[in-house]
Amino acid sequence: MTPKIQKFLSETACASPCLVVDVDVIERNYDTLKTEMPLAEIFYAVKANPAAPILERLVGLGSSFDAASVPEILDCLKAGAMPSAISYGNTVKKAGDIKAAHNLGVTLYAFDSEGELEKLAENAPGSRVYCRILTENSGAEWPLSRKFGCELDMAVDLMVRARDLGMEPHGISFHVGSQQVNPDQWDIAIGRTAMVFSALRERGIELKTINLGGGYPARYREDIPEFSEFARAIMASMTKHFGNDLPNIMIEPGRSIAAEAGAILSEVVLVSRKRKDADRRWVYLDIGMFGGLAETMGESIKYAIKTPHDGGPTGRVAIAGPTCDGADILYEETPYEMPLALRSGDRVFIESAGAYTTTYSAVNFNGFEPLRELYI
16 A cells, blocks of 8 residues: 555545555556566556546556457547557457447457457458467466467467458467466467467468567565566567567556555454354455455455554454355455454455456445545
8 A cells, every 4th residue: 555545545534445546656557567568568458447547647658458348448538548559359249349449440359269250350341350369377366267269270270361351460469367476477378379470471471469468467465576577588488489570569467557556445344253262253344255356256366454453463364245145255265364453343454456346346236335436
């Protein structure tokens, strides 16, 4: 939690739960990525946090944007982005949405199947397309499933088909999994991508771009490598597999730009035990899995939680949300300890919560309002 957020919360009466984002941190994180990977064009993953103050700041910094839907495209355009700076990166799109995006001037699209390519050719004719390939997600704390991507031989055939349909075969993309803490995972994916580039060159297609996707991590409870370590590993892999003839590079950071910029103010609703002699307490917060902390599913993302009693004696806890749903448990297996002095009504702070929280918040589950958000 930044000093700016601390000062704001000390001076402002905020009803909890509430996310507070320091937009200056958004700029700092963007600048870090730009400095460490100067050859890459940054396409901010809008789904991480599409708030207007974030998009407007990034537009001013010269960012491009990775959008997953037409509403996200409209958010970017409203913030001042040019259509040429937007990639429609979702590989599963309705035909009507493709047509709407094309009418808005978007000319760059992702796909990973023949059916999707045919929709693109019909509704966004002549556009630039990039095919997403399957990759392993080892080392990612929030792995992606096999829902997205195709095998290499299929990607080659699809890009040839794209050319034959009058599209521009632009590049290949992949995603090594969100909150990827192992820099070496990019090497495997870049090597596989280079194989597709070579196979297509033999078939008369010179691709222009490699999209390295997102996955760059943020700091939660555990330390992670600095982004400079990821940048060095990635660029070493690019040189290893492509030599001096590097293609254009796209990256799609979301979490690494927005997460550490925000903290959630929450309130302890209840501290209880399941039996009189239980050594573990249950701590119920006024925010849970359905209120914005969906990435605790499977206890994947482990948020740091600060309390007013930090520094005193602690004990083992399970942490849950406020709803009448048995699945609304944040941490039961992960070893969390919280101060023994913690009581109902105490305010706590969930750190590095600027990404994938407000957009996961349910509209009215159990009657609870969506997560409030403030940008300073």
